[in-house]
Amino acid sequence: DSGVTQTPKHLITATGQRVTLRCSPRSGDLSVYWYQQSLDQGLQFLIQYYNGEERAKGNILERFSAQQFPDLHSELNLSSLELGDSALYFCASTRGREAYEQYFGPGTRLTVT
C-alpha cells in the first residue's frame, strides 16, 4: 500500500459525459501528478500540482482539467468524453520540490462506451 488513494476504482460512462477522478496523496506529500495509461500510448504524464499550484503540464487535452485543494487532495476532471479516453488514470505523489520518489495510487479505470 503506497498510501495514495484514488476513487473511484472503476468508472463506466457514455461518450459526451463528464467525470471527476479523485486522488488523496500520502500524508505530508505536497505534490500530485496525474498520468494516463492506455495500451496504445503507454504511460503519459498529464499534469502536476505542488501545494495547490500547477507546476508542470504534459500531454493534457483541453477537455481535461485538474486542481489541487487546500487539503492537498486533487481532482482530475474529464469532459466531453470520447471512446479514446478509456484508460487507467493514475495519480502519484511526492514529498516536496526536490523529492525524487513518486508513490502511485492504485488507479481509476475509466471505460467510455
Place this chain on the structure above:
Amino acid sequence: AQSVTQLGSHVSVSEGALVLLRCNYSSSVPPYLFWYVQYPNQGLQLLLKYTSAATLVKGINGFEAEFKKSETSFHLTKPSAHMSDAAEYFCAVRASGTYKYIFGTGTRLKVLA
C-alpha cells in the same frame, strides 16, 4: 528534451536465469533515472532510483541498475529470476531542474518455470 527508450516490449527468461531489461535515455541535463514495476491491476511501485550518487544502484527484490553516462543507459538486472518477478517494468527519467517524469513504454517480463 528528455526521452526514454526501453528495448524489448516483452522479455522471457527461465526461472533462475539472469534478468536484463534495457533502458536508454536522452537528456540535455543530468538526469534522475528510475525503474518502476507494475503488477496486474496495480499501480507502479518504485524499484530503484539514480540521483547522481553511486552509479550502481541497488533496489528492492534483488534488482540493481547501473548508470552509464557514456552509453546513456540504465539497464535493470537481477541475477536470478523468480516467478514472482513476472510483471511490467518501466524506466523513467526526470531532468534535474524539472518536475516532469518521462516514462518508457514498458517491458513485460515473463518468467518460465
